[in-house]
Amino acid sequence: MRSPVRVAVFSAALSLSAGLLAGTALANDQLIQMSKDPAQWVIPGGNYASQRYSPLKQINVDNVKNLHPVWTFSTGVLRGHEGGPLIVGDVMYVHTPFPNKVFALDLNNEGRILWVYEPKQDPNVIPVMCCDTVNRGVAYGDGKIILHQADTTVVALDAKTGKVVWSVKDDDPSKGATGTSAPLVVKNMVLVGVSGGEFGVRGHVTAYSLADGKQVWRAYSMGPDSDILFDPEKTTSMGKPVGKDSSLKTWQGDQWKIGGGDTWGWISYDPELNLVYYGSGNPSTWNPVQRPGDNKWSMTIFARDADTGVAKWVYQMTPWDQWDYDGVNEMILADVNVHGKPTKALVHFDRNGFAYVLDRTNGALLEAEKYDPAVNWATHVDMKTGRPQVVAQYAPGQQGEEHNTKGICPAALGSKDEQPASFSPDTGLFYVPTNHVCMDYEPFKVAYTAGQPYVGATLSMFPPKGEKNLGNFIAYDVNEGKIVWSDPEMFSVWSGALTTAGGVAFYGTLDGYLKAVDMKTGKELYKFKTPSGIIGNVTPFMHNGKEYIAVLSGVGGWAGIGMAAGLTEDTAGLGAVGAYKALNNYTQLGGVLTVFGLSD
Amino acid sequence: MTFARVLCLAWILGAASPIALAAEGDAQAQGNADAERPYKVVNGHVDRATFRGYLYYGDLCLRCHGPDGAGSSYAPSLVNSLKKLDKRQFEETVINGRKNVTTASENVMPAFGTNIDAVQHLEEIYAYLKARSDGVIGRGRPKRIGETDE
Secondary structure: OEEEOHHHHHHHHHHHHHHHHOOOOOOOHHHHHHHHOOOOOOOOOOOOOOOOEOOOOOOOOOOOOEEEEEEEEEOOOOOOOOOEEEEEOOOOEEEOOOOOEEEEEEEOOOOEEEEEEEEOOOOOHHHHOOOOOOOOOOEEEEOEEEEEEOOOEEEEOOOOOOOOOEEEEEOHHHHHHHHOOOOEOOOOOOEEEEOOOOOOOEEEEEEEEOOOOOOEEEEOOOOOHHOOOOOOOOOOOOOOOOOOOHHHOOOOOHHHHHHHHHOOOOOEEOOOOOHHHHHOOOEEEOHHOOOOOOOOOOEEEEEEEEEOEEEEEEOOOOOOOOOOOOOOOOEEEEEEEEEEEEEEEEEEEEEOOOOEEOOOOOEEEHHHHHHOOOOOOEEEOOOOOOOEOHHHOOOHHHHHHOOEEEEOOOOOOOOOOOOOOOOOOOOOOEEEEEEOOOEEEEOOOOOOOOOOOOOOOEEEEEEEOOOOOOOOEEEEEEEEEEEOOOOOOOOOOOOOEEEEEOOOEEEEEOOOOOEHHHHHHHOOOEEEOOOOEEEOOOOEEEEEEEEEEEEEOOOOOHHHHHHHHOOOOHHOOOOOOOHHHOOOHHOOOOEEEEEEEOOO | OHHHHHHHHHHHOOOOOOOOOOOOOHHHHHHHHHHHHHEEEEEOOOOOHHHHHHHHHHHOOOOOOOHHHHOOOOOOOOOHHHOOOOHHHHHHHHHHHHHHHEEOOOEEOOOOOOOOHHHOOOHHHHHHHHHOOOOOOOOOOOEOOOOOOO
């Protein structure tokens, strides 16, 4: 079946981009249209709402058992492959970790390479990338592919030729700032965040003009109101104006200048409200004793005006972080029932193990429930104040420096890390790849040197007591705030999930399987072992009327660093031997894109 | 070795390498003996220096080389590396870093020579990793001498 829908939408998109030249249309009008075409995948999260849902249904619960690889593509790069490809028209854009190659593959010609972009970057950036040289993908807008390189260069490439249209430096890698996140094109701008929380880099999100790369606005995560683009009277938190110096008041001395709060996760956008949403990461250092106070606005969900960057509302999830529970995970925008009431919701599965549901129009906190029963660092979130009720026994900052705080769940990996969840409007449920790992955490005093690690804590990780699996793939219902079903996995599930109108959810595993499960029950319907562990995001598309599923494999990232050698030795005598199996007994490095389809 | 002594040695040795670390001259024999067993382990419990080495390993090395020096998908196992590298090679690598960038792989160890914590705790980190490499202590947080078993 040819796809008349796709053809029509694509030509509409082309005429829109012609309009753009005349300065009449916005890149996001084009992107909104294109993201409604299920044949394409033009935004890293599938759409502006970051739902990772596909209306395609050729592949469904009845026939997915016949799925099989139809073509593969080696990226030639060994490091951890996070993120996923974009599909724009008849071209697939595949990115890699450092050296950050971008390949344009011709879907009309069995994936022939149309062009390759490979930047020249100083390899000294490699060791200042905390936790592997990952990159989470490119953005598309107005005929350009936007890449955020490891050295923080943001570059716009002509989507047809791969030629550089413009390039701008976002920050300074010699101070530990790096680029790992996928940009987002909003209106006629491209938004990018920065990495470097383990190097004391003060986080920011910056909007650049899509036409020429000129900076439009920059909003820091912490600092004076003029840096963080807060209006003390109008920016709200828990329904109240934040007041003057809301960030500075919560730091001792100048610590905020090296205070972290990096913005290395995903960005979402609500075109009707004209708000962009993202989270900030851990405050620096990991030693909480060196930075008393709430450390605002680290660990925070931000809603900012897309045009000006000024914050409309904020919500800090983990004041005075003592666990490295970065708040950067994706913000899924969904119109769902919350406690029976139709809600314009923002749903966020945080590293700290709570699933937060907020009213995305005003930042009201509606629900915060644990999405892994193992979570123990806090008993609950106080719905009046929005603050977690921290359990002192599991709070390293309260226990003090050089005290080993034991048995904290989740581990610093979080109950979920950057691997994005999916929302299905068909079932109304969220499908969440999770980690099921606990830790001992010992903070100690460290000195700051620019461009050097600034961590100040050490940790050991292990599965929850008496359990073997280090991950789960779960279905979660925000209406009632509970887990619907949970599929145990041997290792953390570190792959972005996908849901489809065919009733099938997809995810990858660290030992390398692409898995398809029934969205209603979690029953496994299909699996295939790809060449390496999967930390990439599952991506659907349609070409010449046929549905395909694509995923990058290539183990690495924090997952590969934490688990390659296993968490503890088999001989440790702690029981649950299966849980301590080393990932490197199951998979090895190597980036490969695998595309799956059905036979005619 | 104190930070002051490192600087002093670097000054004496001149420009041959940015910072050179070695036990020279009459200190050589004693230095070699210490280098072979730079840790003290009693009934599986470690001395203060080795324990501090464990802590600063977590600060400076863990995010690439993985928990407990066991290696990762990103950087090699230091438990294995120290079976080949001697103390002097270890210290030179930490202080000056090294690069191995080819078309097939890109391994870059950063230079820690400007990092006060790294320089001050270099011998302790070596002691901890050597104890791990020699199989004297296992995975996880080692107990200090005098610390109770639970």
